[in-house]
Amino acid sequence: MKSCVLDSLRSDYDLVNSQQRLQWEKQESMLERNHAMELNECKNKVEKIKAELDEAQLIEKQLKHKLELQTETLRNKMEELRLVTERTHETMSLELMELQEERMELEDAKVNKIFNITLCQRDLQIQLDQVLQQAQDPNSKGNSLFGEIATMMQLQGSRAGPAHLERLQSMLSEKNSEIQALKIKLRRPEKVEMTLKAQPSSAPVEMDSGDGTYYTVLKIQLLNSVKDAERLGDELFMQRMKSLSESQRALELERKLFSVVRALKQSQSDNIKLQVKVE
Numbered sequence: 720m721k722s723c724v725l726d727s728l729r730s731d732y733d734l735v736n737s738q739q740r741l742q743w744e745k746q747e748s749m750l751e752r753n754h755a756m757e758l759n760e761c762k763n764k765v766e767k768i769k770a771e772l773d774e775a776q777l778i779e780k781q782l783k784h785k786l787e788l789q790t791e792t793l794r795n796k797m798e799e800l801r802l803v804t805e806r807t808h809e810t811m812s813l814e815l816m817e818l819q820e821e822r823m824e825l826e827d828a829k830v831n832k833i834f835n836i837t838l839c840q841r842d843l844q845i846q847l848d849q850v851l852q853q854a855q856d857p858n859s860k861g862n863s864l865f866g867e868i869a870t871m872m873q874l875q876g877s878r879a880g881p882a883h884l885e886r887l888q889s890m891l892s893e894k895n896s897e898i899q900a901l902k903i904k905l906r907r908p909e910k911v912e913m914t915l916k917a918q919p920s921s922a923p924v925e926m927d928s929g930d931g932t933y934y935t936v937l938k939i940q941l942l943n944s945v946k947d948a949e950r951l952g953d954e955l956f957m958q959r960m961k962s963l964s965e966s967q968r969a970l971e972l973e974r975k976l977f978s979v980v981r982a983l984k985q986s987q988s989d990n991i992k993l994q995v996k997v998e
Contacts, residue, residue: 818975
């Protein structure tokens with residue numbers, strides 16, 4: 720009985736032992752497969768990470784090289800900008816100095832011109848008083864009047880001003896009026912001469928030699944007045960053109976000064992912006 724029980728127990732033990740061994744071998748095989756798979760995955764991950772690391776190192780080297788190139792380029796640009804800024808400042812400084820000198824010269828010329836005009840106005844007033852005094856004297860209405868006017872024109876020269884232009888216009892108007900008056904006076908002796916020619920030869924009338932002289936004087940005065948009027952008109956035109964030229968020159972200088980100042984401000988603004996970008 721015992722031996723049967725022992726055989727039965729031994730048989731059960733062997734069966735259980737065999738099952739346990741199979742199960743253990745199965746689990747061991749499964750664990751080995753899982754371990755191999757995990758190990759393979761780890762190897763793949765390591766290879767991937769290594770490839771990414773190599774790529775990152777390569778990118779880092781490229782970025783470093785690019786940074787060095789950009790740094791060198793920026794350094795060169797900064798040096799060029801510094802040189803350009805220095806040259807621009809020097810050029811603008813010279814231009815500003817030239818403009819200031821031209822402005823001072825214009826101001827000096829303006830002061831001298833005003834002073835000369837004042838002197839000429841005083842001289843013209845004296846000459847005008849003398850002409851008016853001679854005009855009131857009937858015996859001095861000959862060539863002396865035109866000689867005084869010509870003298871005043873020579874004293875004026877090429878200097879001009881608003882008052883001088885008005886004075887020239889007034890003198891020109893007076894001269895035109897004088898020409899008209901002389902023409903009227905000339906018509907009277909011509910009418911007398913035509914009347915005398917129309918009379919019969921049986922009653923000749925001698926013409927006073929004084930009338931002939933007066934007629935000649937009137938002709939001379941008329942010619943002189945026409946010449947003086949033409950001279951006054953030419954001088955008035957030249958003075959107007961000279962005033963217009965000086966005004967245009969002053970305007971051109973103001974425009975040039977404004978352009979230089981604007982360029983200087985723009986250069987300073989660009990320099991500040993570039994410095995901010997560099998910082």
